[in-house]
Amino acid sequence: MNVRYNIILIVSVLSLLVNAKLASGQDKSAKPNIVIIYVDDLGYGDLSCYGATEVQTPNVDRLAAGGIKFTDGHCTAATCTPSRFSLLTGSYAFRKNAAILPGDAPALIQPGTPTLPGLLQKNGYKTAVIGKWHLGLGDGNLDWNGKITPGPLEIGFDYSYLIPATGDRVPCVMVENHHVVDLDLNDPIQVSYKKKVGNDPTAIENPELVRFAADGQHGKTIVNGVSRIGYMSGGNSARWRDETVPYQMLRKARGFINENKKQPFFLYFAFHDIHVPRLPDHRFEGATDMGVRGDAIVQMDYITGQLVNYLEKMELLDNTLIIFSSDNGPVLSDGYKDEAAERLGKHKPAGPFRGGKYSCLEAGTRVPTIIHWPKRIKSSQVSNALFSHVDLYASIAGILNYELEDGEAPDSFNLLQTILGNDKVGREFLLEEAYSYSIRYGKWKYIKPVKNAKMNGWIKSNKGIDTGFSNEPQLFDLTEDIQEEKNLAKQNEKVLRKMEKELQRIFTDNKSR
Numbered sequence: 001m002n003v004r005y006n007i008i009l010i011v012s013v014l015s016l017l018v019n020a021k022l023a024s025g026q027d028k029s030a031k032p033n034i035v036i037i038y039v040d041d042l043g044y045g046d047l048s049c050y051g052a053t054e055v056q057t058p059n060v061d062r063l064a065a066g067g068i069k070f071t072d073g074h075c076t077a078a079t080c081t082p083s084r085f086s087l088l089t090g091s092y093a094f095r096k097n098a099a100i101l102p103g104d105a106p107a108l109i110q111p112g113t114p115t116l117p118g119l120l121q122k123n124g125y126k127t128a129v130i131g132k133w134h135l136g137l138g139d140g141n142l143d144w145n146g147k148i149t150p151g152p153l154e155i156g157f158d159y160s161y162l163i164p165a166t167g168d169r170v171p172c173v174m175v176e177n178h179h180v181v182d183l184d185l186n187d188p189i190q191v192s193y194k195k196k197v198g199n200d201p202t203a204i205e206n207p208e209l210v211r212f213a214a215d216g217q218h219g220k221t222i223v224n225g226v227s228r229i230g231y232m233s234g235g236n237s238a239r240w241r242d243e244t245v246p247y248q249m250l251r252k253a254r255g256f257i258n259e260n261k262k263q264p265f266f267l268y269f270a271f272h273d274i275h276v277p278r279l280p281d282h283r284f285e286g287a288t289d290m291g292v293r294g295d296a297i298v299q300m301d302y303i304t305g306q307l308v309n310y311l312e313k314m315e316l317l318d319n320t321l322i323i324f325s326s327d328n329g330p331v332l333s334d335g336y337k338d339e340a341a342e343r344l345g346k347h348k349p350a351g352p353f354r355g356g357k358y359s360c361l362e363a364g365t366r367v368p369t370i371i372h373w374p375k376r377i378k379s380s381q382v383s384n385a386l387f388s389h390v391d392l393y394a395s396i397a398g399i400l401n402y403e404l405e406d407g408e409a410p411d412s413f414n415l416l417q418t419i420l421g422n423d424k425v426g427r428e429f430l431l432e433e434a435y436s437y438s439i440r441y442g443k444w445k446y447i448k449p450v451k452n453a454k455m456n457g458w459i460k461s462n463k464g465i466d467t468g469f470s471n472e473p474q475l476f477d478l479t480e481d482i483q484e485e486k487n488l489a490k491q492n493e494k495v496l497r498k499m500e501k502e503l504q505r506i507f508t509d510n511k512s513r
Contacts (some may be wrong), residue, residue, distance in 0.1 A: 001041050004435065008112040012335070014355075015233070018181070031123070031124065031125070031185045031264040031399075031400065032318060032319050032320060032321040032322040032373060032375065032376075032399065032408045033264055033265050033266070033267075033311075033316055033321070034120070034125075034264075034265075034266045034267070034320070034321045034323075034396060035266075035267045035269060035307075035311070035320055035321070035322045035323070036087070036266075036267070036268045036269065036323045036325075036392075037083070037269050037271070037304060037307070037322065037324045037325075038087070038131075038132075038268065038270045038271065038325060038326070038327055039271045039273065039274065039300055039324075039325070039326045039327070039368075040080065040132060040166075040270075040271050040272055040273060040274060040275035040299070040326070040327055041080075041275045041326065041327070041328065041329075041330055041331055041334075041357060041364075042274060042297070042326035042330065042350065042367065042368060043329050043330025043349035043350045043356065043363065043367070043368075043478040044329070044330075044349075044350055044351040044352075044353060044363060044367055044368060045330075045347070045348045045349050045350055045351030045352075045365055046274075046297055046330060046349050046368070047060050047061070047064075047297075047368050048061055049061040049065070049069060049368075049370075050069075050351060050368050051348075051351055052347065052348075053291065053346065053347075054288060054290060054294065054346055054347040055290065055294050055297050055298060055347065056286045056298075056301075057298070057301040058305070058306065059301045059302065059304050059305025060299065060301050060304055060305075060324060060368075060370065062305070062308075063262065063304070063308065063322060063324055063370050063372045064370045064372075065373030065379060065380055066080060066372050066374065066379045067322070067370060067373065067374075067377050067379060067381065068370070068371050068372075068377055068378075068381040068382070068383055068419070068420075068421045069368075069369075069370050069381065069382050069383070070369040070370070070383050070384075070385065070387050071382065071383070071384050072366065072384055072385065072386050072387065072426070073325065073366070073367065073368070073369025073387045073388075073389075074365040074366055074367065074369075074386075074387065074388045074389065074430060074432065075087075075091060075325065075326060075327055075328055075365050075367050075388075075389050076093065076365065076388055076389055076390045076432070076433055077093050077328065077364075077365065077433035077434065078328050078329060078355075078356075078357055078358055078359055078360065078364030078365055078430070078434040079100050079177045079328055079357065079358060079434070080132075080134055080166070080275075080327045080430070080434065081093075081098055081099060081100050081101050081134050081135060081329055082094075082098045082099065082100075082433055083327040083328055083365075083389065084133075084134060084135055084270075084327060085098045085108060085109065085135060086389060086390045087116070087327075087389045087390070087392065087393075088109065088115050088116050088117070088118070088135075088155075088268075088359040088393075089109060089113060089114065089115055089393070089409065090114075090116070090390055090392075090393030090394060090408070090409025090410065090411060090412030091390070091409065091410055091411050091412075092390065092411045092431060092433065092506070093216055093433055094433060094437075094507075095410070095411075095510070096108065097157065100134075101134060101135070101136050101165065102165070102169065102193045102229075102230065102401075103164060103169035103170050103171060103191065103193070103229070103230055104142060104163035104171075104191050104192075104193060104230070105136040105137075105165075106136050106137070106138055106139055106140040106142070107135070107136045107137055107138060107139070107150045107151060107154075107155075108135045108136040108296075109135055109136075109152070109155050110150065110155075111150050111155060113154045113212040114405070114407070114408040114409060115156045116156070116266075116392070116393050116396065116409075117129070117152075117155065117156030117157045117266060117268070118155060118156030119393070119396070119397060119400075119402060119408075120156070120266045120396070121154070121156050121158070122402075123264075123307055123383040123400050123402060124263070124264060125263075125264045125265055125266045126158050126159075126256075126259075126260040126263060126264075126265045126266070126268075127156060127157045127158050127159070127265070127266045127268075127401050128157060128158060128159040128160065128161075128253075128256045128265070128266070128267050128268070129152050129157050129159075129160045129161075129162065129268040129270065130160070130162075130249050130252050130253050130256070130267065130268070130269050130270070131161075131162070131163060131249050131268075131269055131270035131271055131272065132159045132162075132163045132165075132166060132167075132270040132271065132272045132275075133151075133152070133160075133162040133163060133164055133165065133175075133270070134163075134164075134165045134166055137149075137151045137164055137175070137280040138150070138151070140491050144173070144180055144188075144189040144190075144191060144235070145170055145180070145182075145183065145185060145188045145189055145192045146179075147179065147249070148175055148178050148179065148180070150458055151175075151178065151403060153177060153178065154390075157268075158216075159177065159256060159277075159323075160175070160176070160177055161174065161175075161176050161248075161249065161252045162174065162175045162176075163240075163245065163272055165280075166272070166275055167242060167272050167275060167276070167277055168228055168229055168275070168276050168277055168335060168336075169228055169230055169233035170191055170220070170223070170228050170229070170230040170231065171189055171191050171232050171235065172223040172224070172228060172232065172239050172240050173235055173238040173239060173240060174240055174245075174248065180235065180238050181238060182237050182238045183235055183237065183238040184236075184237045184238070186233075186376050187234045187235060187236055187237065187496040188234045188235070189232065189233070189234045189235035189238070190232065190233045191230065191231070191232050192230065192231045193229075193230045193231070194378075195231065196220075196231045197231050197232070197233045198231075198232070198233020198234065199233065200221045200222065200231075200232065200233050201221075201230075202220050202222060202227060202477070203218075203219040203220070203221060203222060203224050203227030204216065204218070204219045204220070204227075206222070209222055209225070209479060210222060210225060210226060210227050211225045211226055212226075212336055212337050212338050213336070214226075214335055214336050214337070215335050215336075215462070216229045216356050217229055217308075217335060218276075218335035218336060221233075223239055223240075224239070224240070224241055224242055224279075226242070226254055226277045226279065229335075231463055237255075242277060242279035243280070243281045243282070244277050244281070245272060246271070246272070246273060246299060246300075247281070247303075248282070249269070249271075250261065250303055250305070250306055250307060253267060253269055253307055254310050255312075256313070257310060257311065257314060257316070261314050262314060264402065269307065269440070271300055271303070273296045273299055273300040273303075274293055274296040274297055274298070274300060276335055276336050276338070277335075277336055277338070278293050278295075278296045278336075278338055279292070279296075280296045280298070280299040281299060284296075284298050284299045284302070285421055286300055287299075288341070289343065289345060290343050290344060290345060290347055291338065291339045291340060291342075291343040292339070292340065293332065293338070293340040293343075294343075294347070298438075300487070304324070308322070311375075317374065318374045318375050319373075319374075319375045320373070321371070321373040321376075321396075321399075322370075322371070322372040322373065323369075323370075323371055323374075324368070324370040324371075324372070325367055325368060325369045325370070325389060326367040326368060327367075328355075328357045328364060328365065328367070329349075329350060329355065329356040329357050329359065329363040329364045329365065329366070329367060330349035330356045330357060330363070331356050331357035331358070331463055331465065332344065332349070332464060333462070333463060333464050334357070334463060341464065349469075350363035351363075352482050352483075353366060353478045353482060353483070354466050354468070354483045354484055354485075355465060355467070355484075356463075356465045356466075357463070357465065357470055358434065358435070358459045358463060358465055358467065358499055359434055359449075359459070359465050359466060359467050359468055360432065360434035360435070360436045360437070360438045360447050360468045360469065361466060361467070361468035361484050362466060362478070362482070362484060363443070364432065364434050364468075364495055365432045365433075365434075369387065369389075371419050373420075376420055377419075377420055377421055378421060383418070383421060383424060383426075384424065385415075385423060385424050385425055385426030385427075386426040386427040386428075386430050387418055387424070387426045387427065387430075388420075388427060388430050388431075390409075390411050390412050391413045391414070391415045391418075391427070392412070393409040393410035393412040393414050394409055394413055394414040394415075395412075395414050395415050395416045395418075397409075397414065398414040398416040399416060410510060411431075411506075413427060415427070418429060427440075428441065428442075429441050429499075429502050429506075431503070431506060432470075434467070435450065435455050435469065436438065436448050436449075436450035436468075436469055437457075437503060438468075439499050439502060439503050439506075441495075441498070441499055441502070443478050443479040444475060444477060444492075444495055444499065445475070445476045445478050445484065446473070446474065446475050446480070446496065446500065446503070447468055447470065447473070447474040447475075447476075447484075448473070448500075448503065449470060449471050449472055449473055449474075450469045450470070450471065451471055455467075455469070468484060470482070471486075472487070472488045472489070473496060473500070474486045474487045474489060475487060475489040475492055475495065475496050475499070478489065
């Protein structure tokens with residue numbers, strides 16, 4: 001009788017301990033690790049798993065084969081700062097008037113703003129951002145030689161290792177947490193986007209010093225043989241070498257994963273590839289026949305594979321939710337004469353779509369979107385569901401059974417069942433932001449009229465991209481017209497009014513959900 005009593009007592013105590021552990025959120029198996037791999041300027045057609053034949057991406061293909069590949073997945077905007085803002089806040093960028101930021105812009109996401117990393121912190125996660133930031137730093141009076149704040153650590157990240165803006169903008173230094181890496185204070189950094197500072201050469205003055213020519217905007221201070229947007233002096237010991245940055249990012253990511261392998265973690269791994277300037281490491285030179293842009297895609301694929309392999313090595317892959325995507329559509333000529341357009345060959349960066357970065361056409365925001373989570377997502381799935389990156393916030397909250405507060409992630413829908421592959425429809429409406437606004441509704445695509453003819457001409461002449469801008473309402477049936485060439489607005493006034501009404505509701509209601 002005593003033996004039976006002791007067994008019952010032991011079982012009861014163990015049960016209480018397990019339940020307490022689950023209730024306290026300490027059971028790591030109940031919370032997946034979350035890794036967002038965000039590529040820069042990667043188009044729908046830039047991966048072999050999305051139909052590319054002139055470049056092979058076996059590591060990303062492996063993610064797609066092991067999870068779910070979306071054919072109608074979207075970033076929220078056709079340029080990077082707005083997309084990144086929406087990804088981290090669950091809010092459309094127009095609500096903050098978010099646009100492409102200069103390299104010395106103050107922090108766009110201010111402390112106190114609800115963010116995805118902040119949500120995860122509250123739920124027991126360690127959080128890190130590694131790579132391209134481009135969401136502003138500081139309070140408007142930033143001293144690059146001192147403590148750089150506010151930044152990622154003030155909005156929910158425990159660790160950050162950043163390219164402050166983009167590779168084509170000064171300052172060309174890495175920022176770890178609150179400070180520039182390897183800075184010699186006897187050689188202080190100066191940055192200006194208005195006038196030249198210091199005596200560093202520029203491409204405008206010394207075109208013979210650069211590896212490849214640039215336009216006037218990108219023709220300022222030369223760093224690592226490449227001219228940039230903006231002027232910089234000092235900080236010579238801290239200046240990056242573009243070719244090594246992806247490997248520095250990978251090393252920091254491995255370190256963060258290793259330090260936090262016994263607890264749930266969130267890693268926002270933000271590539272600079274394949275944004276300009278495209279300077280892949282020498283081992284990838286000639287990896288494709290497309291020049292530096294194609295070689296940069298191969299480098300991105302390699303780094304992705306190394307990151308995933310490390311998760312597997314640490315026995316973490318099975319319960320890690322990996323989201324792989326891009327911040328906007330593709331662009332070939334974006335400030336530098338690097339032969340990306342001339343050497344394109346048969347490759348189609350946008351796949352079957354028209355437009356690209358900066359464009360309100362589908363290629364502006366319809367990007368490769370792959371979700372991999374072996375523990376919960378069946379392999380070899382292809383989903384046609386309408387899905388937006390802005391929905392990741394509420395969907396991840398759904399995984400954790402976290403109820404969003406009023407005003408938190410106002411435009412994010414919980415599409416967890418879509419992510420898992422159980423729902424094949426996704427969103428009813430989806431907003432696409434560019435220099436105009438578009439809205440999707442089933443097979444229909446509506447583009448709001450825009451009068452910005454100057455911007456239209458500038459993008460076409462300088463970037464070689466169809467913008468889709470028009471001073472007339474445009475309505476396309478994407479099942480019949482994937483290139484968005486036949487305007488059906490006059491023949492479908494009822495559908496047009498419905499979509500105009502929904503767009504107006506989004507603008508006036510201050511929330512979508």
